[in-house]
Amino acid sequence: MMKTTRFARLAVPVAAAALLLGACSSDDPAEDSSDEPTSTTTEDAAPSAGGQVAGSVLRANWGGFPENWAPGAEMEAGYMRVPYENLTKLGDDRKPAPWLATSWEQTDEALTLELQPGVTFHDGTPFDAEAVKVNLELIKNTPGPYAGPFQVIDSIDAVNDLTVQINLSAPAPSLLTTLATRAAPMASPAAIADGSIAQTPVGTGPWAYDEAASIAGTRMTFGPFAEYWGDAPGFETVQLFAIEEDNAASTAMINGEIDVTDTELDQLSVFEEAGTFETIAYPGIRNNPMFFDRGPGGMFEELEVRQAACYAINTQVVADLDPDVTPVSQHFAEGEQGYNPAITGYEHDLEMAETLYSQAGSPAVEGDWLSTSFNNRQISVYAEQLGELGFNLTVQEAPPPQYFSEWNAGAYPIGLGSNDELTPYDWYQSWFAAEAPGNPAGVESDQLKAAADAAIAAGTSEEADDLWAEVTLIISEEALTCAHIQSQELIAVNTDTVSGAAAPSEPWETVLINFRDLRPAGS
Amino acid sequence: MGKLVLYRLGFAIPQLLVVSVVVFSLTYLVPGSPAAAILGVSATPESIALVEEQLGLNRPAGERLLEWFGGLVQGDLGTAYRSGLPVTEMLAQRIPATLSMILGGMVVAIVIGVGVGVYTGTRPGTKADRLLTGGTVLGIAIPEFWLGILLTTVFAAQLGWLPIIGWVPFTVDPWGWFVGLILPSLTLGITGGAIIARQTRASMVRALAAPYTDTLTAAGVPRWKILYQYGVKNAMVPVLASIGVVFAILIGVSFVIEKVFSFPGLGSLMLTSTIGQDFPVVQGVVLFTATLVIAVNLLIDILYGLINPQARPA
Numbered sequence: 001m002m003k004t005t006r007f008a009r010l011a012v013p014v015a016a017a018a019l020l021l022g023a024c025s026s027d028d029p030a031e032d033s034s035d036e037p038t039s040t041t042t043e044d045a046a047p048s049a050g051g052q053v054a055g056s057v058l059r060a061n062w063g064g065f066p067e068n069w070a071p072g073a074e075m076e077a078g079y080m081r082v083p084y085e086n087l088t089k090l091g092d093d094r095k096p097a098p099w100l101a102t103s104w105e106q107t108d109e110a111l112t113l114e115l116q117p118g119v120t121f122h123d124g125t126p127f128d129a130e131a132v133k134v135n136l137e138l139i140k141n142t143p144g145p146y147a148g149p150f151q152v153i154d155s156i157d158a159v160n161d162l163t164v165q166i167n168l169s170a171p172a173p174s175l176l177t178t179l180a181t182r183a184a185p186m187a188s189p190a191a192i193a194d195g196s197i198a199q200t201p202v203g204t205g206p207w208a209y210d211e212a213a214s215i216a217g218t219r220m221t222f223g224p225f226a227e228y229w230g231d232a233p234g235f236e237t238v239q240l241f242a243i244e245e246d247n248a249a250s251t252a253m254i255n256g257e258i259d260v261t262d263t264e265l266d267q268l269s270v271f272e273e274a275g276t277f278e279t280i281a282y283p284g285i286r287n288n289p290m291f292f293d294r295g296p297g298g299m300f301e302e303l304e305v306r307q308a309a310c311y312a313i314n315t316q317v318v319a320d321l322d323p324d325v326t327p328v329s330q331h332f333a334e335g336e337q338g339y340n341p342a343i344t345g346y347e348h349d350l351e352m353a354e355t356l357y358s359q360a361g362s363p364a365v366e367g368d369w370l371s372t373s374f375n376n377r378q379i380s381v382y383a384e385q386l387g388e389l390g391f392n393l394t395v396q397e398a399p400p401p402q403y404f405s406e407w408n409a410g411a412y413p414i415g416l417g418s419n420d421e422l423t424p425y426d427w428y429q430s431w432f433a434a435e436a437p438g439n440p441a442g443v444e445s446d447q448l449k450a451a452a453d454a455a456i457a458a459g460t461s462e463e464a465d466d467l468w469a470e471v472t473l474i475i476s477e478e479a480l481t482c483a484h485i486q487s488q489e490l491i492a493v494n495t496d497t498v499s500g501a502a503a504p505s506e507p508w509e510t511v512l513i514n515f516r517d518l519r520p521a522g523s
Numbered sequence: 524m525g526k527l528v529l530y531r532l533g534f535a536i537p538q539l540l541v542v543s544v545v546v547f548s549l550t551y552l553v554p555g556s557p558a559a560a561i562l563g564v565s566a567t568p569e570s571i572a573l574v575e576e577q578l579g580l581n582r583p584a585g586e587r588l589l590e591w592f593g594g595l596v597q598g599d600l601g602t603a604y605r606s607g608l609p610v611t612e613m614l615a616q617r618i619p620a621t622l623s624m625i626l627g628g629m630v631v632a633i634v635i636g637v638g639v640g641v642y643t644g645t646r647p648g649t650k651a652d653r654l655l656t657g658g659t660v661l662g663i664a665i666p667e668f669w670l671g672i673l674l675t676t677v678f679a680a681q682l683g684w685l686p687i688i689g690w691v692p693f694t695v696d697p698w699g700w701f702v703g704l705i706l707p708s709l710t711l712g713i714t715g716g717a718i719i720a721r722q723t724r725a726s727m728v729r730a731l732a733a734p735y736t737d738t739l740t741a742a743g744v745p746r747w748k749i750l751y752q753y754g755v756k757n758a759m760v761p762v763l764a765s766i767g768v769v770f771a772i773l774i775g776v777s778f779v780i781e782k783v784f785s786f787p788g789l790g791s792l793m794l795t796s797t798i799g800q801d802f803p804v805v806q807g808v809v810l811f812t813a814t815l816v817i818a819v820n821l822l823i824d825i826l827y828g829l830i831n832p833q834a835r836p837a
């Protein structure tokens with residue numbers, strides 16, 4: 001299964017949880033309306049009860065293992081969700097909900113979290129405010145794609161054992177969401193201190209890593225954690241496997257060697273033939289072109305040129321080539337903050353594109369478009385479509401390392417990337433704010449800035465949703481990006497051995513399943 | 524004999540030195556910055572500079588090369604950029620799987636290659652010879668990746684005789700280790716065996732056409748003795764050289780087919796490290812494989828000299 005491709009897709013992705021809050025400044029602090037603290041609490045933060053089946057083993061294959069299990073290192077949720085838990089999780093409404101933090105209070109200056117009592121890490125270390133401080137500081141200081149959103153943390157105070165105060169240098173309306181993501185699992189401070197966390201995950205989850213029952217590189221076994229603070233899940237043990245090749249994974253499923261695997265569309269017929277398998281599809285990574293050269297004198301400076309490009313691109317062609325892909329009108333899906341039903345996207349219309357381009361004076365649009373192995377075909381299709389409009393974009397294919405270093409660094413007028421920022425705040429800060437790393441031209445319209453400032457000022461209040469929807473609408477109207485597509489993730493489950501499988505509630509994750517809801521079939 | 528070993532070592536050490544410098548230098552040719560790859564989309568010029576400083580990437584190449592060599596002579600290959608683990612530790616985790624696969628493949632290749640080569644070499648022009656020699660062409664032509672998938676489909680999926688998840692360390696379960704190695708070894712060994720078989724056949728035909736065989740026959744030496752005591756021994760001299768070549772080929776092929784059999788070997792480590800620009804790991808893997816190839820060729824040179832006195836240094 002092309003772990004190469006997956007790896008490559010992911011290197012850019014998720015990151016976002018991300019980006020630099022350094023820019024998070026609301027220009028006028030007086031406008032910040034979130035001085036009024038917002039708070040949440042819940043009585044029951046524990047996972048739902050199930051009744052554990054003694055001796056049951058769930059065998060899941062995600063095609064590899066993380067290189068490093070430390071918080072702040074790149075780690076997909078399919079692995080992380082076995083030993084680790086976060087301070088918050090995303091609820092059904094996609095809003096932060098309690099987990100290891102039972103309640104919180106947020107202002108522009110600080111986020112104060114009350115922690116779940118009676119929680120210990122797998123190595124016996126208590127989970128307390130000091131542990132949270134150690135974890136967040138580690139994530140903030142670890143070079144990597146997740147550190148960005150944590151730069152807004154000025155300092156962390158352990159107020160008492162179960163209260164931690166995160167002092168902010170700027171308003172951070174998406175911090176609670178970021179705390180729910182793969183960016184911020186809580187690991188044992190003792191394991192962090194001695195460095196063993198890189199190879200030996202030590203979290204607070206219901207399954208603890210069992211090195212003796214594992215085979216390096218092949219199988220990681222996580223046995224039941226007797227001191228787990230919440231309800232025990234259905235499976236007593238979880239084993240993770242690293243079968244990278246799709247055919248091999250399908251064969252292992254049919255052979256009964258594994259129960260769950262990440263898979264691809266071309267394997268569906270194999271499972272259909274074999275019978276007792278269920279496949280779960282859910283939206284995964286999304287991508288879209290970005291017009292980088294939109295500064296003064298840039299080839300995409302004119303709105304009409306960008307809009308013309310958007311109308312000229314026909315995402316359906318890509319979808320026809322790759323059934324894994326679905327064209328969508330905007331970056332955020334319905335139900336997510338930032339989604340705006342008024343955004344209809346730019347449906348392919350070459351005539352309209354030509355009219356707009358002509359209105360702009362048909363300026364020369366010539367340059368290179370950097371691609372790599374996993375997106376070369378898509379970019380080539382787009383470049384050809386833009387060629388029909390008169391653009392002369394040459395697709396340059398680079399090895400993945402070069403691509404990741406250069407595609408959005410400002411050397412190319414246009415790029416195609418996976419923007420998997422979970423919140424409109426992070427998306428804006430990553431790509432569209434004047435100081436955003438993904439905005440090498442450094443330009444931003446007054447209208448967009450004003451709208452974003454208002455949304456940031458709204459903090460985590462109810463009105464923030466509408467304000468961020470306004471921001472994403474402006475981004476669409478200004479054609480700063482368009483041609484959004486969404487890929488589909490597929491998970492195959494052996495229904496002879498596993499019941500209760502469903503798509504994960506966490507968006508944007510490429511390999512994941514609802515581990516805690518799963519039960520041995522028939523139990 | 525000692526002179527032969529010293530003579531060959533005298534060649535191997537400069538080879539290793541050159542390989543080390545080339546391996547280190549190659550990483551400079553890869554475009555892009557490891558720091559940018561680590562930081563992902565959040566990379567800014569400032570953060571890239573900071574990470575480059577943390578990793579020591581901003582220091583002069585000569586200084587870094589000297590430091591790398593200093594570590595190398597002490598058995599320290601540096602620390603992986605991404606995992607923060609010592610490279611030697613990462614290699615130690617992966618080498619058993621790769622070596623097991625290569626050794627298994629070599630056993631299969633030698634058994635098939637020498638067996639088929641001797642059989643066909645003693646029967647040149649017969650139907651069996653034509654059939655088996657044609658088979659060796661097929662063996663060389665079949666892509667190993669496809670062959671691996673075919674074998675797993677038949678023996679694991681359809682017949683259920685062998686597992687898909689093959690790798691178990693010998694120290695954990697010797698029988699499981701053996702069973703898990705069967706399909707990868709066959710996949711590797713068939714191609715290697717075909718190469719060795721063709722070389723062996725040609726050598727056997729040459730050896731048996733030499734004048735000494737007529738002399739031996741005239742002297743009343745039994746046919747089987749001529750074939751197996753004299754013919755095979757003489758034919759093995761060039762075959763040894765081909766075994767060295769096949770070993771090097773199998774290392775490369777094992778990097779590819781380990782994916783089919785889910786073996787946690789050096790290939791996947793090399794791939795992810797290359798993509799992530801984790802240069803210390805890439806350097807470690809390349810240096811290890813180069814050392815392995817040089818060591819095996821050294822061994823073959825020595826064996827070559829042992830069975831062929833003419834190949835020994837004067």
